[in-house]
Amino acid sequence: MVVQDTILKDWKSAKPHPVWVLHGEEEFLRDELIHQAALIIVPDEATRSFNVDILYGPETTLDQVLTIARSYPMMAERRLVIVREAERILRARPAGGAKSRKKTTDDPFLLYLEQPNPDCVLLFDLEKFGARNQSPFKELAERAKVIEFPVLKEAEVSDWLRARAKSLGRTLATDAARLLIAYLGTGLRNHANELEKLSIYCDDRNEITAKDVERVVGASRENNVFDLTKAIGAGNKAPAAAILLRLLDQSKDQRQFLFVMLLRFLEQITIARELAAKGENERAIAEALELRGGAAYFAKEIVQQARRYTRDRLDSALAALIQAEAQTRGRHTNDELLMEMLLLNIMPAAAAV
Numbered sequence: 001m002v003v004q005d006t007i008l009k010d011w012k013s014a015k016p017h018p019v020w021v022l023h024g025e026e027e028f029l030r031d032e033l034i035h036q037a038a039l040i041i042v043p044d045e046a047t048r049s050f051n052v053d054i055l056y057g058p059e060t061t062l063d064q065v066l067t068i069a070r071s072y073p074m075m076a077e078r079r080l081v082i083v084r085e086a087e088r089i090l091r092a093r094p095a096g097g098a099k100s101r102k103k104t105t106d107d108p109f110l111l112y113l114e115q116p117n118p119d120c121v122l123l124f125d126l127e128k129f130g131a132r133n134q135s136p137f138k139e140l141a142e143r144a145k146v147i148e149f150p151v152l153k154e155a156e157v158s159d160w161l162r163a164r165a166k167s168l169g170r171t172l173a174t175d176a177a178r179l180l181i182a183y184l185g186t187g188l189r190n191h192a193n194e195l196e197k198l199s200i201y202c203d204d205r206n207e208i209t210a211k212d213v214e215r216v217v218g219a220s221r222e223n224n225v226f227d228l229t230k231a232i233g234a235g236n237k238a239p240a241a242a243i244l245l246r247l248l249d250q251s252k253d254q255r256q257f258l259f260v261m262l263l264r265f266l267e268q269i270t271i272a273r274e275l276a277a278k279g280e281n282e283r284a285i286a287e288a289l290e291l292r293g294g295a296a297y298f299a300k301e302i303v304q305q306a307r308r309y310t311r312d313r314l315d316s317a318l319a320a321l322i323q324a325e326a327q328t329r330g331r332h333t334n335d336e337l338l339m340e341m342l343l344l345n346i347m348p349a350a351a352a353v
Helices: 002-012 027-041 045-051 062-070 087-091 108-114 137-143 154-167 174-184 188-202 210-217 225-234 237-250 254-277 282-288 293-306 311-327 335-346
Strands: 019-023 052-056 079-084 120-126 145-148
Touching: 002 027, 002 145, 019 027, 019 137, 027 079, 027 120, 027 188, 045 052, 052 062, 062 079, 062 087, 062 108, 062 120, 087 120, 108 137, 154 174, 154 188, 174 188, 174 210, 174 225, 188 210, 225 237, 225 254, 225 293, 237 254, 237 335, 254 282, 254 293, 254 311, 254 335, 282 293, 311 335
Parallel strands: 019 120, 019 145, 052 079, 079 120
Antiparallel strands: none
16 A cells, blocks of 8 residues: 555665654554564564564653663664554643643653654554644654554455455455455454465465355355345345345344445445436446445446435435334344344335335
8 A cells, every 4th residue: 555655665765764653543554564664674683682672651651762762773773662552651741731831852752853863763653643732742743754544445445455365476356355345344454364364265276256255254145245235225025034034143243234234235325326316427426436446347236226216215214224223222122023124114115016
């Protein structure tokens, strides 16, 4: 990905930036970059243990971090100091009051940011960056390289999956990527683990197919949610009900998964219906639905499904979904009955014909 490539290029340069902050909810990408940082910044394995320090916010202080960061590398060009869970020590500093308004030269950390050790790369890793109008996040934003790693969108995950598969010497079919995202969500750690398994499973075959995903990841093609939404969109009551009940039989967790996927289905139908009514072509609709590359093929099917819904019917379907989800938060409910009623309420009008 572009951001990671830019970071790696800087680290490999003769003069890497001395202070970094990696933050965001997509912690798997941060973890991988931090692992690569040690290999790149201190390439000599024999001296790496002397020049790479990994500290943890809850177990250290900012003074200890700065003491290590100021020290010279041992038999190497530079040293690397990594602070995991860094929000603990960064947020511990006063954000207001007279002390925090002292001149920069009175604050050891702010002084370090002004004059960092050129022979050290100091890397802070945290989930959430602080307010940029408060110290020390204000100064970090001004003087450090601050990179955010938000949760990726589905289209971005799809691109990442294909690139990851390529790095394993495989190609990933478009429907296989789509099925992986539906089954695992957008968190990359689970995807990385499952791709490793799929690569081993495929053995001497180059392509990872949807059938491989079904067998290895555990999603049955017969029961998967794509067949369910396809049956719903076509108004095929009996197949939709059969698939729904089989999905519920797999585990209780499937109920929440189904709510999420059915909501996504209704959102896609709504977008497709509105854009089609404006005369937009399938390519534009695919882009709006974030279906890129080979996945754009599914836009045609979604448009066909959208034609079976009126605006009122979509509003009614969404209201039924919200009501069903709310019912599951109360007393014990009959999942099968609840979901079957929901199914009837979100089917297009053709279902009643």
